[in-house]
Each structure stands twice: as C-alpha cells, then as structure tokens.
Amino acid sequence: MNKDLKLNLPKYVLLVSIIILAFVFLMGCERYKVVNKINIADIIGFDVDKENEKELLGGTIIHQYQSGKKEGSPKATFSEGDSVNDALAGIYRKSAFPIEIGKTRVLVFSEEFIQQKSLKDIMTTFDMNVKFGTNMKFIISKESIPFFFDNILKQEEKFFFNLIDQNMTNNNIPYSNLHIFLFDYYGVGRDPILPYVSIENGEITLTNVGIIGREDKLQMLLGTKESWLLKLIVNESKQLKYSIPIHKDGKEGTLSFNHVYGEYKITTNPNENSLKIDLTTNSMIVGQPHWINSEKDHNLIKEEVENFLIKNYIEMFKEFQKNDVDPIGVGDSFRSKDRSWNEKEFYKTKYPNLDVDFNVSFHLLN
Amino acid sequence: MNNNQSKLKETLLISPFFMFYLVHSSQTGVGLLSFQLDISKASGYDAWIGLLIAGLILQIILFITFKLLEHSSDGDLISLHRDYFGKLVGNTLTILFCIHFLLFLTTVFWSYIEILQVWAFETIHAWEFTLVLSIIVFYIVIGGFRVITGITFFSTIIPIILVFILIYTLKFSHFSNLLPVLSHDAIDILKSAKASTFSFLGFEALLIYFPFIRNRAKGKKWAYIGLLFTTVSYTILAIITFSFFSEGQLKHLLKPTLVLTKIVEIPFIERFEYIFIFSWFLVVLPPICISLWSVTRVLKSTLKIKPSYSLISIIILLNLSTIIIMDKSSIDILSKISSEIGFYIILVYLPVLYIYILIVNFFRNKT
Numbered sequence: 001m002n003k004d005l006k007l008n009l010p011k012y013v014l015l016v017s018i019i020i021l022a023f024v025f026l027m028g029c030e031r032y033k034v035v036n037k038i039n040i041a042d043i044i045g046f047d048v049d050k051e052n053e054k055e056l057l058g059g060t061i062i063h064q065y066q067s068g069k070k071e072g073s074p075k076a077t078f079s080e081g082d083s084v085n086d087a088l089a090g091i092y093r094k095s096a097f098p099i100e101i102g103k104t105r106v107l108v109f110s111e112e113f114i115q116q117k118s119l120k121d122i123m124t125t126f127d128m129n130v131k132f133g134t135n136m137k138f139i140i141s142k143e144s145i146p147f148f149f150d151n152i153l154k155q156e157e158k159f160f161f162n163l164i165d166q167n168m169t170n171n172n173i174p175y176s177n178l179h180i181f182l183f184d185y186y187g188v189g190r191d192p193i194l195p196y197v198s199i200e201n202g203e204i205t206l207t208n209v210g211i212i213g214r215e216d217k218l219q220m221l222l223g224t225k226e227s228w229l230l231k232l233i234v235n236e237s238k239q240l241k242y243s244i245p246i247h248k249d250g251k252e253g254t255l256s257f258n259h260v261y262g263e264y265k266i267t268t269n270p271n272e273n274s275l276k277i278d279l280t281t282n283s284m285i286v287g288q289p290h291w292i293n294s295e296k297d298h299n300l301i302k303e304e305v306e307n308f309l310i311k312n313y314i315e316m317f318k319e320f321q322k323n324d325v326d327p328i329g330v331g332d333s334f335r336s337k338d339r340s341w342n343e344k345e346f347y348k349t350k351y352p353n354l355d356v357d358f359n360v361s362f363h364l365l366n
Numbered sequence: 367m368n369n370n371q372s373k374l375k376e377t378l379l380i381s382p383f384f385m386f387y388l389v390h391s392s393q394t395g396v397g398l399l400s401f402q403l404d405i406s407k408a409s410g411y412d413a414w415i416g417l418l419i420a421g422l423i424l425q426i427i428l429f430i431t432f433k434l435l436e437h438s439s440d441g442d443l444i445s446l447h448r449d450y451f452g453k454l455v456g457n458t459l460t461i462l463f464c465i466h467f468l469l470f471l472t473t474v475f476w477s478y479i480e481i482l483q484v485w486a487f488e489t490i491h492a493w494e495f496t497l498v499l500s501i502i503v504f505y506i507v508i509g510g511f512r513v514i515t516g517i518t519f520f521s522t523i524i525p526i527i528l529v530f531i532l533i534y535t536l537k538f539s540h541f542s543n544l545l546p547v548l549s550h551d552a553i554d555i556l557k558s559a560k561a562s563t564f565s566f567l568g569f570e571a572l573l574i575y576f577p578f579i580r581n582r583a584k585g586k587k588w589a590y591i592g593l594l595f596t597t598v599s600y601t602i603l604a605i606i607t608f609s610f611f612s613e614g615q616l617k618h619l620l621k622p623t624l625v626l627t628k629i630v631e632i633p634f635i636e637r638f639e640y641i642f643i644f645s646w647f648l649v650v651l652p653p654i655c656i657s658l659w660s661v662t663r664v665l666k667s668t669l670k671i672k673p674s675y676s677l678i679s680i681i682i683l684l685n686l687s688t689i690i691i692m693d694k695s696s697i698d699i700l701s702k703i704s705s706e707i708g709f710y711i712i713l714v715y716l717p718v719l720y721i722y723i724l725i726v727n728f729f730r731n732k733t
Contacts (some may be wrong), residue, residue, distance in 0.1 A: 009648070013678075017501055020497060020501070021498075024494065024497060025499055027494065029491070031489055042472035050403065102637070103636075123618075124618070127503065127618040130484060130485050130620075130624075130625075131638070133628060133631075133637060134628040134629050135628075135629065135631050172714075174684065179538065179628075179629055180538070182615050182618075183538075183540075183611065183612045183615055186614030186617075187613070187614055187615060188612070188613070188614075190612075262613050276489025323720065332540075332542065333542065335544060336542040336545035337545065337546065338546070339549050360683055
C-alpha cells in the first residue's frame with residue numbers, strides 16, 4: 001500500500017517534468033510588460049460627443065514613462081465611441097503603447113453628460129472590468145472634459161487625485177469612492193453623492209457635492225455649507241473644518257472649528273413616519289472674534305453651534321424632500337424596519353411628509 | 367468494523383486531530399469566493415440563515431456517514447459497498463461515486479484557473495496554468511496521504527492571516543442591510559440552504575480516507591468540529607459580504623469575496639486582491655488533492671490499477687479536458703452538474719444507503 005502510493009518516481013517522469021517546466025519558464029519570458037513599454041492611465045473622463053454623432057466622448061490622461069521623456073509626463077487623449085469600451089478602444093488606437101487602466105485613480109463625468117445619458121450602461125463596464133480599483137474616485141465636472149483636462153495638465157502630477165483625497169479626508173467633501181458610489185447606486189432607499197468640481201479663475205476647486213437622483217440624473221447640487229453638514233451625518237470618522245456665525249451683545253462674528261470626531265445615529269419609526277437624527281460633534285475651536293472668551297462663553301458657544309446646526313439641518317432636509325433626493329439613506333433605514341416597504345411608494349407618499357427631528361450635541365475639546 | 371483501530375500499517379496513519387484540517391480544508395475552495403451570489407438568489411439577505419441550516423443538516427449527515435462506516439469491514443465506503451452489494455455491484459457503485467470526485471476536482475481546478483485568467487493574467491492560456499498547477503498537484507498526491515494532510519494543515523493556517531482583511535471592510539459595512547431578518551419565507555431559505563451545499567462539498571472524501579485515522583473515535587469528534595468551523599466561517603463571511611454590498615450591488619458582481627478584498631489599500635500594497643488570489647491557491651489545493659487521492663485509492667482497491675498510473679492518467683485527462691472543453695459556459699455547466707450530483711449523493715444517497723443497511727442487518731440478524 002505504502003509502496004504503491006509513494007511510488008518510486010521513474011527517472012523519465014522527472015526528466016519530462018523538468019523539460020515541461022523549462023518550457024513554461026521560457027514561455028513566461030516571452031510575455032512581459034516593462035514600464036517604458038506601456039502607458040498608464042491616470043484619469044478617465046466621459047463627456048457628450050458634440051462633433052460626431054456618437055454616444056459619448058472618452059478621454060484619458062496617460063502617463064508616459066518612455067525613455068528620453070521627463071518621467072511621467074502626462075498627456076491627454078480623446079476619442080468618441082458608442083460605448084465606454086468603444087471610446088476606450090479609440091483611445092488605444094491613438095496610443096503607441098498599450099494603455100493600462102488598472103492604476104486609474106479618478107473617473108470624471110461632465111455635468112452635461114450625466115444630465116443627458118444614463119449611467120447604467122457605463123456602470124456595468126466598471127462592474128465587469130475587475131482591473132479598476134475599488135478605491136477609485138468618481139467625480140462630476142462642471143466643465144467639458146477636454147477643457148477640464150487642459151487645466152489638469154497645467155498642474156503637477158497627481159495634483160487632482162490628491163486634491164480630492166485631501167478634501168475628503170480633512171475637509172468638507174463627504175468621503176466616497178467607486179465602492180461607496182456603487183453601494184448607493186444599486187442599493188435601495190439611498191441616493192449616491194459625488195464631489196462636484198469646477199474651474200474658477202483658472203483654479204480647479206472642489207466645493208460642491210452633487211446628488212444623483214433615482215432618475216439617474218444629477219438632481220441636486222449642494223453648496224459648501226450643505227456639503228459639510230451632510231458630511232457630518234454620513235462620515236462619522238472623518239475630519240472637517242467649519243465656521244459658524246456668533247452673536248453677543250449686538251456684535252456679530254465668526255467662530256471656526258475643526259471637527260475631530262463625532263457620532264451620528266439615524267432612528268426611524270415607520271409607524272409614526274418619523275425620522276430622528278442624533279449628532280455628536282467633538283470639535284476644537286481654531287478661530288474666534290476677540291470679544292469671545294471660549295472658557296467664559298462656553299455655554300454661549302455650545303448653544304449657538306447647536307442651534308445653528310439644527311436650524312440648517314432642518315432647512316437642508318426640507319430641500320432634500322423638495323428635490324426628492326435621499327443622500328442620508330432614510331429609505332434604507334425604513335426598509336430595514338418595515339417588511340412591506342416599497343421604494344416607489346415610500347418616496348411618493350411618506351418621504352415628503354416625514355416628521356423630522358434633529359438633535360445635536362456639541363462638545364468643545366479645547 | 368466497530369473497533370477504533372485501523373487495519374493499515376501504523377506508519378501510514380495520521381493523528382485524529384488532523385481530521386479537523388482534512389474536513390475543513392476539503393470544503394473550502396473556489397466556492398468560498400462566490401457562494402454569496404448563489405445563496406442570495408432565493409432568499410436575498412436572509413440567506414445566511416440558510417447557511418446555518420445547511421451546516422446543521424450536514425452535521426446530521428456526517429453522523430450518518432460515520433454510522434455507515436461502522437458497518438464496513440475495512441472502515442471505508444469501498445468495503446461497505448462490497449460487503450452489502452457483492453463484489454461486482456459494490457465496486458461499480460464505488461466507481462460511480464468516484465465520478466463525483468472527478469467532476470468535483472475538475473470544477474475546482476477549472477474555476478481557479480478561470481479566476482487567474484480573468485483577474486490576473488489575461489493573455490496566458492488555460493492549458494499553461496493547468497500544466498504548471500497539475501505538476502504541483504501530482505507532486506503532492508504522489509507523496510501519499512500523509513503529505514496531503516500536511517498541505518491541508520498549511521492551507522487552513524495560512525488563509526487565517528487573510529481573515530484580518532475582513533476587519534478592514536467593517537468601516538464600510540451597513541449591518542442594517544441584513545434587516546428585517548426573516549423577510550423571506552421558509553421555502554426560500556431552504557432553497558438558499560440547498561444552493562449552499564456546493565460550498566460544503568468535499569468532506570464526503572472521508573468515506574475513503576477514514577481508515578487512515580489513528581484513533582477513530584477522536585477523529586470523529588474533530589470531523590464534527592471541522593464541519594462546524596466551516597459553517598461558522600461561511601456564515602461570518604456571508605454576513606460581512608451582505609453588510610458590505612447592497613443587495614442590488616451584489617447582483618452585479620461575479621466574485622464577491624474578491625471584490626471585497628479590493629477595498630484593502632495599504633501604502634505599500636495598492637492592489638491587495640492579487641496577493642489574495644495567489645494565496646488562494648493554497649486553499650484550492652486540498653479539495654483537488656484529496657479528491658484526486660480518493661479516486662486513485664478507489665481505482666486501486668476496485669480495479670487494481672496502480673495509483674501512479676491512475677494519477678498520471680487523470681492528470682493527463684485533466685490537461686486535455688482544459689484544452690478541449692474549458693470555457694466560461696462549460697465551467698458553469700460543470701459546476702452546476704457537480705453541485706447537483708454532490709447534493710443528491712450527500713443528502714439522498716448516503717441516508718438511503720444507511721436505511722438499506724439497517725434493513726439488511728435486521729433481516730440478517732433474524733435469519
């Protein structure tokens with residue numbers, strides 16, 4: 001039994017195996033990718049095609065690592081096509097080397113494109129192509145993609161990705177990536193949010209947040225204040241900077257804070273059709289008018305911040321109801337408690353009439 | 367065979383403790399990468415309950431399996447079939463059982479190669495992977511059952527390191543996705559339980575290798591623990607997947623577990639999924655090796671074919687089949703056939719066989 005199982009390997013089997021392995025390794029040497037023989041796509045963008053009558057215009061910013069060129073000198077290439085892959089194929093045709101898309105960090109859509117075309121067909125490309133990373137950022141641009149890319153090329157390498165990443169981690173843009181977008185996009189009872197980029201006086205700025213509605217279109221655009229308000233109730237562990245007005249003895253000034261950490265809790269009650277949001281923010285004061293003393297006026301600051309937040313949250317939520325968007329995921333919260341929940345019915349009858357209550361607890365850390 | 371000792375030579379036997387690794391690692395394979403999709407088709411995000419039910423039912427089946435083996439003269443299915451059906455019919459039944467192992471190992475092998483092709487090396491042909499991987503498989507199986515056991519040990523331990531990446535996904539998790547619990551009816555949940563059987567397949571190989579366990583009674587205990595560990599791991603992974611992806615999003619994915627690992631981003635490893643895919647080879651090895659070993663052992667006991675010859679023949683067949691048949695649709699068809707056959711063998715054939723043996727014994731005792 002033992003002898004049979006642990007057979008004495010005939011020498012020719014060993015020899016054949018070694019020869020086969022040698023062939024395999026040799027074949028492996030035939031297919032290689034060297035960094036100066038490929039172009040690495042950094043940003044991919046899609047826009048409406050105005051010149052030809054194709055479905056879309058695709059563009060990429062590629063990094064060329066060929067010898068003789070300054071390392072990583074970026075270049076923009078465009079091509080129109082009837083689908084995402086068609087447009088990408090057009091771009092490949094214009095490239096001297098194969099374009100690798102696996103390192104794409106940002107995906108940009110022009111506002112016009114989102115308003116006119118359906119995202120559904122495009123998203124399937126990103127579901128099916130496993131090469132795209134989940135941490136890829138997904139952005140809407142106010143300007144057309146060719147104009148936008150021109151401006152990006154004027155900046156240093158990686159500027160745009162770092163701009164988005166920095167604003168999501170430390171500033172007022174809610175954190176998002178391809179996974180979070182797809183979660184909201186395919187999920188029920190929640191609408192995806194995307195950073196919205198514009199070019200002001202030749203400078204690329206990221207101040208707004210766009211909400212994609214259930215009709216697959218950009219339904220609402222949030223300003224700077226609403227963006228950070230939203231961030232506080234969707235990303236609890238991220239930091240952000242915010243300012244609020246303060247009044248004392250007829251004087252008016254501005255208080256600036258760093259939100260360091262916080263908590264939020266969304267409570268819904270399907271029977272009473274009510275929504276309650278409890279928010280705790282632990283902030284550090286970083287700027288104040290000279291007539292404010294953060295120790296003596298602690299209670300005043302706390303009261304002003306809490307009132308300001310509650311008032312603005314209620315106003316913002318009314319806007320959400322008016323525009324029929326749900327970036328917080330109120331519908332999803334109702335779904336998790338109500339077996340008979342139906343998305344269409346909920347947003348038609350219940351969402352506009354929600355009984356909303358915001359509760360803010362502010363803690364000053366310094 | 368009621369005593370706890372094996373008839374095999376002492377040097378061939380393994381400690382009962384290794385039953386844990388053998389049972390657990392023969393179940394975990396490529397199924398672990400996409401089982402969430404199959405189970406959630408019928409009962410959505412209530413499917414994790416189906417997994418627990420499937421795990422519980424399989425504990426009963428495992429109990430029946432051990433009861434069956436108690437009635438055999440050598441402690442395995444080969445002798446059991448021979449004892450109760452005669453040499454010709456018994457051997458034929460065992461060889462038919464073998465076909466299940468062949469289908470199972472081909473499914474696992476092909477599915478892993480498909481993953482390698484789709485996720486990592488698009489331009490490399492399937493036959494090249496098959497050739498290289500089959501050399502490794504050949505080398506392990508030819509080493510005998512004790513070497514395979516050694517591999518199962520490492521293939522259980524090494525992937526545990528990968529479990530830590532699940533912690534990374536928690537900050538993106540929405541556990542409310544699982545609520546409301548029991549929003550589907552019992553039939554849908556049972557359908558999910560049925561769909562999850564393919565992920566649990568593989569442990570039936572113990573019907574062949576059980577005589578190699580030194581202390582049977584202790585071995586049984588470890589087998590139950592191994593199955594329980596598989597059930598718990600699957601359930602935890604299902605719950606984490608369901609809270610990570612929204613229900614609509616999950617439907618668009620092909621390999622949810624792999625997409626889950628894509629979220630991990632470490633400053634020095636941008637794409638963690640590649641490390642995951644290649645480490646997964648260790649997880650895929652045991653089901654392939656154990657099944658292959660079982661086939662060679664059955665062919666040796668029934669048709670008296672030398673294991674080395676049968677092993678080389680099967681590996682050549684595997685390579686040829688990859689060149690001639692393998693593509694996406696054939697993998698799907700094979701995996702469907704294999705899981706259906708596996709389902710009926712485990713949940714229908716084994717209990718029926720047990721009842722048959724009880725009846726036969728009843729009449730034998732009477733006369």
